[in-house]
Amino acid sequence: MSRDIILSLKGITKEFPGVKALDDVTINVERGTIHGLVGENGAGKSTLIKVLAGIYHPEAGEIVLEGQTRKFASPIEARAAGISVVHQEIKLAEPLSVAENMFLGNVMMKGRLVDWKGMRQRAREIVNDLGMDIDVNAQVSSLTVAKKQIVEIMHAINNNSKILVMDEPSAVLTNRELDVMFRIVRQLREKGITIIYISHRLDEVFDLCDNVSVLRDGRHIDTLPIDQITRQSLINMMVGREMGQEYPKEPGNIGDTILKVEHLTRGILKDISFEVKAGEVFGISGLVGAGRTELARAILGIDKPESGEVFVRGRKVHYRSFSDAIKDGLGLIPEDRKLQGLVQIMTVERNTTLVNLPRISPNGVILKDLESKLSQEYAKKLRVMTPSMDTEVQFLSGGNQQKVVVAKWLFREAEILFLDEPTRGIDVGAKSEIYHLINAMVKEGKTVIMISSEMPELLGMCDRIMVMHEGHKMGELTAEEATQEKIMAMCV
Ligand SMILES: Nc1ncnc2c1ncn2[C@@H]1O[C@H](COP(=O)(O)OP(=O)(O)OP(=O)(O)O)[C@@H](O)[C@H]1O
Ligand SMILES: [Mg+2]
Incomplete structure (x- = not known):
């Protein structure tokens, strides 16, 4: 030929x-x-x-x-x-x-x-x-x-x-x-x-x-x-190695309701209500423009809701800023990692630890050894490819920069973590590492809220999936009920 x-x-x-x-x-x-x-x-x-x-x-x-x-x-x-x-x-x-x-x-x-x-x-x-x-x-x-x-x-x-x-x-x-x-x-x-x-x-x-x-x-x-x-x-x-299951879902340690949203309205968001339990992986599905990122932002104090209420651990909250929400144990791996995620001229190590410096400075002084040790652990877990932990993130490949953003929020150990398109641009190997980290989080009773456009990922990893369309909640499905067809039907 x-x-x-x-x-x-x-x-x-x-x-x-x-x-x-x-x-x-x-x-x-x-x-x-x-x-x-x-x-x-x-x-x-x-x-x-x-x-x-x-x-x-x-x-x-x-x-x-x-x-x-x-x-x-x-x-x-x-x-x-x-x-x-x-x-x-x-x-x-x-x-x-x-x-x-x-x-x-x-x-x-x-x-x-x-x-x-x-x-x-x-x-x-x-x-x-x-x-x-x-x-x-x-x-x-x-x-x-x-x-x-x-x-x-x-x-x-x-x-x-x-x-x-x-x-x-x-x-x-x-x-x-x-x-x-x-x-x-x-x-x-x-x-x-x-x-x-x-x-x-x-x-x-x-x-x-x-x-x-x-x-x-x-x-x-x-x-x-x-x-x-x-x-x-x-x-x-x-x-270059045998991969395990693509979606290695394991059950979490399910507890009481930790997040409750009632009648939330803001911009395109209209009257959204849902509840999430500790230890759950809660998925949010919908086409781009459905209002999923807007919902996360309104809950996390980045944008102020026009009406409606948010309860965390049973207590009504009014976060005035994202940092209020962070202090209260919430976190977000943002969709637009290039803009919101990293300080390009800082090292891989410092980018990882930046949002949780107290964790490496128990007495107010940064313990360099602890910083190296912990940041390295996360880099290893996510298989971040970098010449060294002292390399500035701007020299990493696109996907490896994204892994550093993920590492940084995992390092923050948020109790309720929003992941907005967490695996976009990330290779199959690292995707599965992220899924394992999600498993580990919910095992400890932490809560993961995953916004994703990749339906197999939602179907494979979530306990429940909420479907949104043009700012409205269209319904909710349990892992057992959910199929690609049902979600698609609800999306339109
Ligand atoms: N300008 C640069 N200076 C130093 N190292 C670099 C530079 N550009 C790329 N590298 C390194 O070369 C290797 C290959 O990077 P490359 O960007 O080609 O990866 P890629 O396959 O495109 O990955 P991705 O899927 O994440 O985009 C990486 O280890 C990266 O850190
Ligand atoms: Mg590339």
């Missing part, structure tokens, strides 16, 4: 201080396919993409594009050669318009003048072609994350790219937006564009990809056609 290889990455090696991010990686990509790239957090996926994009220069190896060996000194050269990348962190020129962004680095000229009209026209064509509803004159900063991503894709199309790389595009998208993105990606494949697609959502990889490459600890494990692998074998290749 002869295959049309558009791109070969040959023997790529890339080191950073203390880490060999890529170790002799060789991957061939077939023309006109969607090629998945998977691996645990820190496996080297983004680094490989940055080498391809001319951002990083490898110590060894070469890039062969359509039979020619290429060296990209800069992203501009890579782009000129037909390689476009939608990075894990979106980088658009926010103050500029959609059309202007689509022509960045590639401005249309009419004689010696910039052809604004022509560019807007062409931009509109591309938008229509994709069946999107985006105003090409809108300022990019006013768009949703999903639309920003689509602008990046349009930039790639406009650039006549041969290869479009997408680094975890789905981590920030809602389900409906995902459908649109999938449709666009498939459409591009029809046009003969080759797509390299990075994701931690394996369903998506199986749904979308033709071939998939697995990286582990900077090494290429294998590349296979998608129909020759099972989910389990893919997971095993990624983690």
Whole structure:
């Protein structure tokens, strides 16, 4: 069988201080396919993409594009050669318009003048072609994350790219937006564009990809056609060990009602009531926009409820701020970890301990040894990949930064912990560690309230699931009753 290889990455090696991010990686990509790239957090996926994009220069190896060996000194050269990348962190020129962004680095000229009209026209064509509803004159900063991503894709199309790389595009998208993105990606494949697609959502990889490459600890494990692998074998290749059950739910130590919410109303939230017992894992399901994060914020004193009451341990509470709620034993692993979670220029160690310094300074003075010991324990539990505990978090891979956020709130030992999309962007191995930590918490009689868009995770780990839609509570199901179909039916 002869295959049309558009791109070969040959023997790529890339080191950073203390880490060999890529170790002799060789991957061939077939023309006109969607090629998945998977691996645990820190496996080297983004680094490989940055080498391809001319951002990083490898110590060894070469890039062969359509039979020619290429060296990209800069992203501009890579782009000129037909390689476009939608990075894990979106980088658009926010103050500029959609059309202007689509022509960045590639401005249309009419004689010696910039052809604004022509560019807007062409931009509109591309938008229509994709069946999107985006105003090409809108300022990019006013768009949703999903639309920003689509602008990046349009930039790639406009650039006549041969290869479009997408680094975890789905981590920030809602389900409906995902459908649109999938449709666009498939459409591009029809046009003969080759797509390299990075994701931690394996369903998506199986749904979308033709071939998939697995990286582990900077090494290429294998590349296979998608129909020759099972989910389990893919997971095993990624983690390099036998994984236990995906959702290892164990019963908690159930006690009395610890949190009671009555008729809570605020903004889109309308008259929400529910009760949670100590030792329970309580799930909150719903589409994005259902008001799940808003509910957590209103309970935790981040936003002030307009009406309704919150009782904690039987006592009516009026938290004036989030720190009031923290003092009372509540905690939140926020959805938007990039913004709310970490101090980028602080070390992994200090980020872990920051929200609970008293725990390491029993006499008011920080005990360095205790801080190291405890923070290390959590890093180990969550398998945070970092050269050392003294590394600044900004140098960690995206998913490993998220693990540090989780570690920090677990370190805080909240009695009632809200987890908002706790496993988004986190690899399968670490997901299962988080589930084990949830088990351990509820065994100690602590309470976990889990907001998640991943239904299998809710079904697998919760005792009860509340379903929300457009700010209303649609109902509640016990673990025994709940199925994906029942929840979906309640969501709409
Ligand atoms: N600029 C950098 N400086 C130092 N180390 C880095 C840098 N970029 C990446 N690394 C390290 O290289 C390794 C690979 O990181 P990379 O970002 O490629 O992982 P990834 O597979 O994309 O992970 P994720 O799924 O979490 O996004 C990690 O150990 C990371 O800490
Ligand atoms: Mg990455």
